[in-house]
Amino acid sequence: MxxxxxxxxxxxxxxxxxxxxxxxxxxxxxxxxxxxxxxxxxxxxxxxxxxxxxxxxxxxxxxxxxxxxxxxxxxxxxxxxxxxxxxxxxxxxxxxxxxxxxxxxxxxxxxxxxxxxxxxxxxxxxxxxxxxxxxxxxxxxxxxxxxxxxxxxxxxxxxxxxxxxxxxxxxxxxxxxxxxxxxxxxxxxxxxxxxxxxxxxxxxxxxxxxxxxxxxxxxxxxxxxxERDMLKLRLSALQSRTESVKAAEQAVRTERHDLRHRLQTVKELVDRGDRAAALDFLEAAQQRLETKKEIHWCRPPVLDAVFSSYFDQARRRGIHVDAKISLADTLPVDEGELAIVLANVLENAIHANMELSPEKREIGCKVMGSPSLMLEVVNPCAGTVLFDEQGLPVAKEQGHGMGVQSVAAFCAKYDAVYQFTQEEDGSFRLRLVL
Incomplete structure (x- = not known):
């Protein structure tokens, strides 16, 4: 008092x-x-x-x-x-x-x-x-x-x-x-x-x-x-990468088995003096080998496995993938956390495409590591997307939307900026800048 x-x-x-x-x-x-x-x-x-x-x-x-x-x-x-x-x-x-x-x-x-x-x-x-x-x-x-x-x-x-x-x-x-x-x-x-x-x-x-x-x-x-999701992601990506490696090895074994026959064919064409046909035959064989070659999207192994896994899933489902990936060996964020974000975003993009007719299915993915980490994923979608007061898309069904929450939590932790938008042509776009 x-x-x-x-x-x-x-x-x-x-x-x-x-x-x-x-x-x-x-x-x-x-x-x-x-x-x-x-x-x-x-x-x-x-x-x-x-x-x-x-x-x-x-x-x-x-x-x-x-x-x-x-x-x-x-x-x-x-x-x-x-x-x-x-x-x-x-x-x-x-x-x-x-x-x-x-x-x-x-x-x-x-x-x-x-x-x-x-x-x-x-x-x-x-x-x-x-x-x-x-x-x-x-x-x-x-x-x-x-x-x-x-x-x-x-x-x-x-x-x-x-x-x-x-x-x-x-x-x-x-x-x-x-x-x-x-x-x-x-x-x-x-x-x-x-x-x-x-x-x-x-x-x-x-x-x-x-x-x-x-x-x-x-x-x-x-x-x-x-941590559980990260382990599942690593296992899934490892399985996908193992399957890709096995497929590439099988293709190489097949080509090696057929090499004797190809060389014999080239010898016959050269003996006949038909060098142009021989060169065309060798070029076609080389192109077949190139298509069987394993693709690496970036140096960080977990991210490379995620890109390979989800891009392969998209192509198997008839989704055209336009990807431009440019990442350095070292990242400003935890590679595993960024991999989970990318996995969620790409999975959502695949699901959105599956609601469309095959000729409209497409995913565009751009990732740059310089001058700052930038990510953009765009895909067509059916219907209108609703957004909440924080600019996050609202899930259409109960239990969905966890991928979006993962992106928001990642951005909050690393002080990154995100933007979800639906363009005039109906496509859905995510931009993330760190």
């Missing part, structure tokens, strides 16, 4: 300004850590910081020069919290309950610092600056805790599409109840208010710990699934 009698008004205004300034600085840092900013990330981060500084700064000016403290607790929701929410929703990539959860989590963490300071007041003799130091120390400790929570949370923003509204109830309700306790119950009954606040913090903190365990479980399960 802050006793006002006998205190110099200017000193009290300075204290209130420091109190709100430090509190809002930490609250802003909490929200900043949890927000998944729009792209370009640095530009939207700067916009958020500038706007937040303007919002807080205007309130601090009122506290320092216009005795704003008397009404601050009643109007702070409109002068600070509500503008915070608006600018955060504007700058966030997710403009749904995920952004609400981030803001509410920052406010909840701020409540813990306020309650810690109130609990310390009886032991510090109600010295305002001592309690301010306690609040600042606790804010700093909570920032360290939140940094650990941030890594799991940011991954969940991509992996978990539903349920954020329910999760947001916990910090929102806690913040509102804490605000009521601090502004209404504390002045009337301090011991009861502190018991209520500590109990509420304990319940909400336990809920956050359970959420953290849930996030970690989901991420471990996702990592295990990705």
């Amino acid at each position: 802050i006793p006002e009698e006998g205190e110099d008004r200017l000193e009290l205004d300075v204290y209130h300004t420091l109190l709100i300034g430090i509190t809002q600085m930490f609250l802003g840092s909490y929200v900043f850590m949890l927000i998944d900013f729009r792209k370009p990330v640095q530009l939207w981060q700067r916009r958020w910081i500038v706007t937040a500084v303007m919002i807080v700064g205007s309130n601090l000016v009122g506290l320092l020069f216009f005795q704003f403290w008397k009404i601050y607790y009643r109007v702070a929701a409109m002068t600070v919290t509500f503008p915070y929410i608006l600018v955060t929703l504007l700058c966030s990539r997710q403009r749904d309950f995920r952004a609400v959860f981030s803001i509410a989590t920052g406010l909840f963490v701020g409540c813990t610092g306020t309650i810690a300071a109130l609990l310390a007041e009886p032991f510090l003799g109600y010295d305002t600056y001592y309690t301010l130091v306690v609040r600042t120390i606790f804010f700093f400790l909570m920032a360290i805790v939140l940094r650990r929570f941030k890594t799991a949370y940011k991954k969940m923003l991509v992996q978990l599409d539903r349920g954020w509204g329910v999760l947001s109830i916990i910090p929102v309700v806690t913040f509102l109840l804490m605000l009521h306790i601090v502004t209404t119950i504390v002045p009337a009954d301090y011991p009861t208010a502190m018991m209520m606040a500590v109990g509420l913090l304990a319940v909400c903190s336990s809920a956050y710990y359970l959420m953290y365990l849930f996030f970690e479980h989901i991420q471990k399960e996702t990592a295990a699934n990705n």
Whole structure:
């Protein structure tokens, strides 16, 4: 509690300004850590910081020069919290309950610092600056805790599409109840208010710990699934490559078996003086050997196997493939993760082609490794493709769309830019730039 009698008004205004300034600085840092900013990330981060500084700064000016403290607790929701929410929703990539959860989590963490300071007041003799130091120390400790929570949370923003509204109830309700306790119950009954606040913090903190365990479980399960998919992909690609090698070896054995007969034929043509026919005969034999030669699309072995596997699948199904692959030996991303993305995209393209008549089936694939990693896959498709608010195509059937989510997760991890579009001619196109 802050006793006002006998205190110099200017000193009290300075204290209130420091109190709100430090509190809002930490609250802003909490929200900043949890927000998944729009792209370009640095530009939207700067916009958020500038706007937040303007919002807080205007309130601090009122506290320092216009005795704003008397009404601050009643109007702070409109002068600070509500503008915070608006600018955060504007700058966030997710403009749904995920952004609400981030803001509410920052406010909840701020409540813990306020309650810690109130609990310390009886032991510090109600010295305002001592309690301010306690609040600042606790804010700093909570920032360290939140940094650990941030890594799991940011991954969940991509992996978990539903349920954020329910999760947001916990910090929102806690913040509102804490605000009521601090502004209404504390002045009337301090011991009861502190018991209520500590109990509420304990319940909400336990809920956050359970959420953290849930996030970690989901991420471990996702990592295990990705590893399983990678092993399946490697096995499938290895099988496809083995079949290609066996086919090429069989073709070479056949040509070697027929070589004696071919040489005899060429000898007869030369003996007759028909050199042109002999040369034509040898050229035809060479072309047959060229068609049997194994094709390598790039140097990285896993990607080469993926291209070979899915391009062979496409050709066997009557799909024309126009591929231009130019990749260096080393990649700026994990080869296995990029291979899974390509496998999902090419598989989706094959499935889309199978809904069309044979003469319309086609896949265009361009991959470049310089100056940056760029990928483009285009294929015709039947019907109109719908897109969600993140620009991702919406699956037509339940259980589909995992390939698209794989692309989104890959881009989120490596800060890549993706674009799904349906062209005027009806073709579906994916562009990815790292």
